[in-house]
Amino acid sequence: MRWTWIFPATAAVVVTGAVATTFTMSTQAAVRVGQPAPDFTAKASTGQTIRLRDYKGKMVILEWTNHECPFVKKHYQSGNMQKLQQEAKAKGAVWLSIVSSAPGQQGFVTAEQANAIVKEQKASPTAVLLDPDGTIGRLYGARTTPHMFVIDKAGILQYMGAIDDAPGLNQDPTKANNYVRAAMQQLMAGQKVATPTTQPYGCSVKYKP
Amino acid sequence: MGRRQCCWWGWVALLLWSWLALALPARAEVPRYVQASLLSDAQVVQAGQPFWVGLRLRITPGWHVYWQNPGDSGDRVRVDWQLPAGATAGEWQWPYPQRIPVGPLVNFGYKDEVILLAAITPPATITPGQTLDLRAQASWLVCQTDCIPEATTLSLSLPVGAQVVVNPETAARFDQVRSTHPQPAPWPVRYALTPETLTLRWPERDVTQAVFFPLADGIITNAAPQTLRRTAQGAELTMQRGYQDPLAATTVAGVLVLTTSRGTQAYQIAATPVEAPRTGPVVQLVALAFLGGLLLNVMPCVLPILSLKTLHLVEKVRQSPGQVRTSGLVYGAGVLVSFWGLAGGLLILRAFGEQLGWGFQLQSPGMVLVLIYVLFGVALNLSGVFTIGAQWVGAGQHLTEKPGYVGEFFSGVLATVAATPCTAPFMATAIGAALLLPPLAALVVFTGLGAGFALPYVLLCFVPAWCRWLPRPGNWMHTLQQLLAFPLYGAAAWLLWVLTLQTGTDGLAVGLTGLVLVGLAAWLYGRAQHQTHWRRWGRFSALVLLAFCLTLPSWLPVAQQAPTPAMAETTWEPFTAARLAELRRQGQPVFVNFTAAWCVSCQVNERLVFSQPEVQQAFRQRGIRLLKADWTRRNPEITRVLQEFGRSGVPLYVLYPGNNRAPVVWPSRLSTAQVKVLLSSQTGG
Numbered sequence: 001m002r003w004t005w006i007f008p009a010t011a012a013v014v015v016t017g018a019v020a021t022t023f024t025m026s027t028q029a030a031v032r033v034g035q036p037a038p039d040f041t042a043k044a045s046t047g048q049t050i051r052l053r054d055y056k057g058k059m060v061i062l063e064w065t066n067h068e069c070p071f072v073k074k075h076y077q078s079g080n081m082q083k084l085q086q087e088a089k090a091k092g093a094v095w096l097s098i099v100s101s102a103p104g105q106q107g108f109v110t111a112e113q114a115n116a117i118v119k120e121q122k123a124s125p126t127a128v129l130l131d132p133d134g135t136i137g138r139l140y141g142a143r144t145t146p147h148m149f150v151i152d153k154a155g156i157l158q159y160m161g162a163i164d165d166a167p168g169l170n171q172d173p174t175k176a177n178n179y180v181r182a183a184m185q186q187l188m189a190g191q192k193v194a195t196p197t198t199q200p201y202g203c204s205v206k207y208k209p
Numbered sequence: 210m211g212r213r214q215c216c217w218w219g220w221v222a223l224l225l226w227s228w229l230a231l232a233l234p235a236r237a238e239v240p241r242y243v244q245a246s247l248l249s250d251a252q253v254v255q256a257g258q259p260f261w262v263g264l265r266l267r268i269t270p271g272w273h274v275y276w277q278n279p280g281d282s283g284d285r286v287r288v289d290w291q292l293p294a295g296a297t298a299g300e301w302q303w304p305y306p307q308r309i310p311v312g313p314l315v316n317f318g319y320k321d322e323v324i325l326l327a328a329i330t331p332p333a334t335i336t337p338g339q340t341l342d343l344r345a346q347a348s349w350l351v352c353q354t355d356c357i358p359e360a361t362t363l364s365l366s367l368p369v370g371a372q373v374v375v376n377p378e379t380a381a382r383f384d385q386v387r388s389t390h391p392q393p394a395p396w397p398v399r400y401a402l403t404p405e406t407l408t409l410r411w412p413e414r415d416v417t418q419a420v421f422f423p424l425a426d427g428i429i430t431n432a433a434p435q436t437l438r439r440t441a442q443g444a445e446l447t448m449q450r451g452y453q454d455p456l457a458a459t460t461v462a463g464v465l466v467l468t469t470s471r472g473t474q475a476y477q478i479a480a481t482p483v484e485a486p487r488t489g490p491v492v493q494l495v496a497l498a499f500l501g502g503l504l505l506n507v508m509p510c511v512l513p514i515l516s517l518k519t520l521h522l523v524e525k526v527r528q529s530p531g532q533v534r535t536s537g538l539v540y541g542a543g544v545l546v547s548f549w550g551l552a553g554g555l556l557i558l559r560a561f562g563e564q565l566g567w568g569f570q571l572q573s574p575g576m577v578l579v580l581i582y583v584l585f586g587v588a589l590n591l592s593g594v595f596t597i598g599a600q601w602v603g604a605g606q607h608l609t610e611k612p613g614y615v616g617e618f619f620s621g622v623l624a625t626v627a628a629t630p631c632t633a634p635f636m637a638t639a640i641g642a643a644l645l646l647p648p649l650a651a652l653v654v655f656t657g658l659g660a661g662f663a664l665p666y667v668l669l670c671f672v673p674a675w676c677r678w679l680p681r682p683g684n685w686m687h688t689l690q691q692l693l694a695f696p697l698y699g700a701a702a703w704l705l706w707v708l709t710l711q712t713g714t715d716g717l718a719v720g721l722t723g724l725v726l727v728g729l730a731a732w733l734y735g736r737a738q739h740q741t742h743w744r745r746w747g748r749f750s751a752l753v754l755l756a757f758c759l760t761l762p763s764w765l766p767v768a769q770q771a772p773t774p775a776m777a778e779t780t781w782e783p784f785t786a787a788r789l790a791e792l793r794r795q796g797q798p799v800f801v802n803f804t805a806a807w808c809v810s811c812q813v814n815e816r817l818v819f820s821q822p823e824v825q826q827a828f829r830q831r832g833i834r835l836l837k838a839d840w841t842r843r844n845p846e847i848t849r850v851l852q853e854f855g856r857s858g859v860p861l862y863v864l865y866p867g868n869n870r871a872p873v874v875w876p877s878r879l880s881t882a883q884v885k886v887l888l889s890s891q892t893g894g
Contacts, residue, residue: 032452070358106355134313141430141452143281143314160452167284168348169358197452199426203356204282207312 066107295332502661537670543621
């Protein structure tokens with residue numbers, strides 16, 4: 001039949017049009033807990049190339065950091081962050097500290113500077129990732145330093161948000177309820193993360209303007 | 210000022226400066242970027258009498274402090290009161306914030322200056338002559354790109370008197386501040402979700418700018434743009450969703466800032482999920498739509514076409530049952546596709562903010578004109594002036610050689626087009642709901658409607674046993690076919706009347722000219738079919754004439770604003786929302802008749818019920834004011850009210866019983882006895 005294409009064609013046009021109006025605003029999706037954590041490749045301060053998917057089978061913690069940010073300082077000067085990193089390591093987890101500050105912005109570091117800071121702070125991340133153009137930061141929607149993400153062994157994002165429930169600069173982080181620690185423990189015990197999302201606090205990530 | 214004096218001042222300044230420099234290390238807490246102070250709208254306070262205190266933050270230009278929800282980063286302004294025993298402080302009132310972009314992030318906060326207000330109630334035991342000492346520890350994060358946490362202790366001492374003495378300057382300033390406080394929204398706000406977006410909907414239409422500030426984090430992606438769109442029902446703001454997933458069934462709370470022709474106003478909202486209005490789940494709606502579709506089959510504007518089709522079925526089923534099945538399915542497909550087309554059209558129109566309803570085509574004179582031509586053309590065809598028959602409405606002869614699936618498909622389309630004027634009560638509700646549903650759900654509802662409409666014929670094709678009940682073919686079929694042309698002529702004539710109401714006698718002239726030309730084209734075409742030497746010229750000129758007819762809608766005069774004859778009746782006042790509100794304010798009972806000239810059931814009710822003296826008498830006895838909302842032409846005000854009742858078509862009868870009691874929707878089919886019963890049960894007496 002010469003005309004038989006009319007039916008499928010009309011149907012296709014109508015359905016496409018309706019669906020298109022539904023999703024007119026489909027910009028990049030927000031990262032969600034319970035969904036696979038988006039993969040990325042990054043340069044570490046030690047010169048290695050790090051790929052997230054290479055860590056499948058291990059729990060991964062992402063920490064957005066800026067060594068000049070008062071909120072980050074609070075956690076490093078009190079030894080709170082270092083302690084958490086050691087605990088993660090003891091559980092066999094991978095800890096990636098990510099610096100998304102753009103050159104010229106607060107917290108931007110070269111590879112050497114990053115290594116020096118790790119040494120000085122006695123920190124023990126698996127790697128410090130340099131993300132000066134903010135690709136990974138934007139991919140994860142990282143907004144503050146610190147902004148924490150916990151990914152389980154299957155590569156599913158299980159926690160995102162603040163490091164703890166003590167956003168005030170004068171609050172003692174060692175006495176706070178640490179959401180990341182709780183998430184790590186619950187995941188290790190095979191439980192669901194009780195508080196999977198919180199509002200992150202701290203300095204804004206100093207992205208390339 | 211003498212020279213000596215000048216030097217003297219210089220020394221004092223130097224001394225002061227060095228003294229300050231010495232004192233500074235001890236006062237490291239003095240904020241650098243924000244000057245904070247406490248203000249009171251009472252110069253003298255009175256025991257137990259609340260007054261307002263403002264925390265004023267003056268912010269260095271280019272820097273900002275944060276709102277309750279700081280957005281992507283930052284921290285809200287925090288204040289801890291240290292009040293004398295017995296004094297109480299109310300919640301801080303926050304002016305609406307602004308969006309402050311920081312790189313690719315967006316914060317919610319304030320620039321330059323902000324005043325937070327709180328009501329303070331002094332202890333009841335305090336006596337005149339004492340002072341009330343207020344102390345507050347205020348802290349905030351002030352940011353440009355980098356952030357500085359600052360804090361300070363503020364105090365304010367106020368004398369206590371026998372009566373409150375207002376500080377007029379501060380009181381006036383506070384009044385200004387209050388105009389930036391979110392007010393409770395005067396209308397409900399609904400939200401709709403897609404996997405990626407969150408859309409807020411509200412009925413206020415006159416909006417040029419809108420910004421939403423959620424109270425909780427992760428509801429929206431703060432930095433993503435917010436898109437404002439005006440719709441038939443009001444306006445909607447679409448935002449990208451944030452990381453919070455289980456939003457469904459919870460409220461979305463925040464501040465909605467709208468800029469209208471009257472200025473900018475912030476509203477406190479707690480949006481609830483969009484629901485299919487007064488219906489429930491989509492399944493129920495689809496069922497309702499399906500029933501509505503079934504009912505359409507027996508509507509007078511569809512029955513002629515359908516019975517014509519069943520006539521051909523008798524012939525065809527003998528030839529080959531398989532072919533009949535296929536053509537039944539193709540007919541069904543035609544119906545479905547045109548329902549989808551209608552749904553798509555509705556959705557697109559909705560997107561463009563058009564005023565619409567199920568009969569929306571009939572509000573546009575151009576559409577009416579085209580419909581008149583189509584109906585007239587089909588009628589001429591039935592009368593035998595020409596035969597496209599085999600392919601179009603299926604006049605049958607060639608079907609044995611040629612399956613005519615295209616014809617089946619388009620007769621499905623035609624049946625749907627013809628069904629539009631018959632707004633069955635079922636369908637009105639289903640479509641009204643569909644208009645408020647997300648597009649995909651709306652499509653599903655329309656599919657239900659189409660399926661119901663197509664089912665009877667498709668079933669007949671599939672169960673040949675039922676075909677045996679069909680009348681036997683014979684010469685009477687042609688008689689019937691020609692007879693069936695007359696309802697179509699009637700429909701065209703009725704539409705012409707509608708067109709006249711819409712565009713006046715000039716419009717009528719254009720319509721009639723078109724009819725004559727369509728007649729001529731049909732005749733030429735018919736000649737071309739029967740006489741070979743006519744063929745080329747006949748078809749060509751028919752096409753030219755038809756093309757010319759298509760330009761006629763643009764000749765139509767602009768829709769008249771004068772009231773239609775029906776509106777001029779004395780007992781009915783024309784409806785306006787303002788008039789309705791006024792009457793209701795006066796506590797009067799009001800009956801509103803939503804009607805249109807092209808709505809058959811409205812006209813029936815009008816002639817047989819409302820114009821009856823006994824009904825008029827019943828209304829008069831109870832002092833009920835009668836308003837008529839005439840929807841013959843587009844009227845956004847009326848459309849909005851219909852939407853509020855979950856309808857997209859007329860008739861709709863609503864009784865507002867007076868004394869601000871809730872309105873009652875009456876059934877669409879009425880009788881005089883029923884009106885009297887309804888009136889006495891709903892208004893007493």
